[in-house]
Amino acid sequence: MVNEKEKLLEIRDLKRHFRVDRQNVLKAVDGITFDIFKGETFGLVGESGCGKSTAGRTILRLYEATDGAVNFQGENVHAKKSKKELKKFNQNMQMIFQDPYASLNPRMTVKDIIAEGMDIHGLAKTKKERSDRVNELLETVGLNVDHGNRYPHEFSGGQRQRIGIARALAVDPDFIVADEPISALDVSIQAQVVNLLKKLQKERNLTYLFIAHDLSMVKHISDRVGVMYLGNMVEIATSDELYEEPLHPYTRALLSAIPVSDPEVERTRERIILEGDVPSPVNPPSGCRFRTRCPLATEVCAKVDPKFQEYKNGHWVACHVYDERYSNEFIEKQINS
Numbered sequence: 493m494v495n496e497k498e499k500l501l502e503i504r505d506l507k508r509h510f511r512v513d514r515q516n517v518l519k520a521v522d523g524i525t526f527d528i529f530k531g532e533t534f535g536l537v538g539e540s541g542c543g544k545s546t547a548g549r550t551i552l553r554l555y556e557a558t559d560g561a562v563n564f565q566g567e568n569v570h571a572k573k574s575k576k577e578l579k580k581f582n583q584n585m586q587m588i589f590q591d592p593y594a595s596l597n598p599r600m601t602v603k604d605i606i607a608e609g610m611d612i613h614g615l616a617k618t619k620k621e622r623s624d625r626v627n628e629l630l631e632t633v634g635l636n637v638d639h640g641n642r643y644p645h646e647f648s649g650g651q652r653q654r655i656g657i658a659r660a661l662a663v664d665p666d667f668i669v670a671d672e673p674i675s676a677l678d679v680s681i682q683a684q685v686v687n688l689l690k691k692l693q694k695e696r697n698l699t700y701l702f703i704a705h706d707l708s709m710v711k712h713i714s715d716r717v718g719v720m721y722l723g724n725m726v727e728i729a730t731s732d733e734l735y736e737e738p739l740h741p742y743t744r745a746l747l748s749a750i751p752v753s754d755p756e757v758e759r760t761r762e763r764i765i766l767e768g769d770v771p772s773p774v775n776p777p778s779g780c781r782f783r784t785r786c787p788l789a790t791e792v793c794a795k796v797d798p799k800f801q802e803y804k805n806g807h808w809v810a811c812h813v814y815d816e817r818y819s820n821e822f823i824e825k826q827i828n829s
Contacts, residue, residue, distance in 0.1 A: 499550070500667060500699050501528040502659040506560035508543075508550045508633050516774050522723035523560065525800065528667075532544075533700040535692065537715030537730065537746065539709055539770060543723040544703045545590070548669040551701065553578075564667070583613050586660040590672040592652035596644040600657055603640035604771065606630070608661040629658040633688060648680035661696070669701045674709065682706075683691040686713050708750050711735055716806075719743045723773055725800060728808040739809040741786050744768075780812070788813060 508521040523746045528534045535622065536544050549555045551562050555570050562569040586609075589595035596605055601606040606626050607616070613794060616622035633654040637772065644652055653673060660668055676684040686709060703711050710717055710731075717734045721726040724751045727740040738744045745764040766785045771777055777784050789822055792812055800810040 497573075498530045499527050500530040500565060500584055500595065502561070502563040503527070503551060504561045506550060506562060507558040508546050508555050509558040512774055518774050519723050519776065520773060521550060522773075522776075524720070524723075524725045526718055526725060526728055528699060528701060530699055531668075531693075532715040533702050533713050535710040535717040536703045536720060537705060537710050537717060539771070540705065540719035541744075541770060541771070542720045544705075545671050546719055547720070548587070548671050548701055548703050552582070552587055552669055554587070579613065583609075583663045584665050585646040585667045585669070586663065586738045588653070588656050588660050588673045591676055592649055592656055592673075593644060595656055596652060598644055600643075601640065602630075602642055602644070602647075605644070605655060606640070606658045606662050607741050609659065613663055614661060625662070626658075629661055632661070632692070633658045634684075639791060644715070648681075649677050650685060653677060653681075653685055654688070657685075657692070661692065664696075665698070666703070667699045668745050669703070671703045672705070673702075675704065675706070681813060682709065689713065707746055719746070722771060722776055724781055724809075724810065726782065726810050729808060733807060737807075737816060739803060739807065740782075740811050780810075 495704060499503060503524060503526050505525055507519070507523055508519060510518040512518050516631060526534070536547065538544055545556065550557050551569070555560075557570045564581065564585065593802070600608075603623070606629055607622055610616045610622060610625060616625055626640055629689050630637055630639055633652055635651065635658070647655065655819050656673075659752070667678070674685050677685060689700065693700060702710065702713055714731045716728065716730050718725055719734075719740065721742050727734065727738070727743045734743065735747060738747055745766050748762065748764040768785050771781065771784055777794070780786070780789070780793040780798050783789040786793065786808065790812070796812070798810045798815060800805045800808060800811050801815070803814045805807050
């Protein structure tokens with residue numbers, strides 16, 4: 493049960509821009525705001541290139557923020573800190589990477605890969621304590637003790653991802669960013685990894701930011717879900733409410749693309765097909781960034797960036813359709829200005 497009174501992370505107007513050349517800046521993350529509560533799983537979804545992974549890496553300070561703040565347990569992660577303070581943050585905030593092979597050093601044994609964080613943070617005083625801890629972690633993620641002496645190339649994709657999970661757990665973190673941890677795995681293995689993450693969360697009171705574009709799996713694991721489009725957050729709600737009553741046109745389109753197991757329902761249900769391509773984050777549209785593909789777009793959408801606000805209890809959306817500020821008189825004034 494998520495304790496909504498205890499915030500673990502506060503992300504406020506977070507931006508991460510990349511300089512492309514002298515004239516152009518790629519706005520990968522351009523002002524997102526949300527909270528993550530202790531013990532919950534916050535799902536972050538959207539099309540490829542919307543800025544999900546960049547947001548996760550910026551939260552962990554793998555990328556420096558261009559602007560905004562990430563407050564972890566009341567402290568700003570991006571404020572200038574000493575190496576000792578950064579080391580403390582790195583221990584409490586870990587990451588599970590998307591590619592379970594590229595993220596593991598092929599020259600290191602599994603035992604040394606898992607123990608690397610323990611060595612850096614001085615969590616094992618003796619070789620025996622180190623070895624026992626690694627063996628315990630291997631068994632925790634469903635691997636055998638003798639796997640510790642092997643190398644990453646000797647394992648399947650699912651097993652390699654379990655090694656990555658064990659590595660993240662080795663330093664006893666409070667918060668883990670899981671960056672599309674199942675997208676590179678076979679469908680038969682994906683459920684196993686997700687169930688393992690849920691089991692570990694319950695046992696260790698972990699908090700997850702679960703990044704994915706498979707919305708059906710996100711619903712299975714997440715307490716709340718945030719939807720990103722072109723560097724902006726467009727909707728946040730509890731998992732059940734988002735899937736039962738999506739507000740933003742983009743969220744509706746994403747959900748309509750989820751296959752349904754019943755053939756009769758699949759043949760007759762309404763599909764929302766978005767026209768056009770995702771605009772470039774180097775040169776995003778004026779006003780609402782989704783307006784170039786939105787079936788509900790009006791002239792005001794091109795002139796005014798919609799405010800991200802709470803439409804009802806716990807359900808946030810950035811869309812003029814739900815914005816009470818925009819009376820007919822206001823919209824007419826903006827269009828004619």
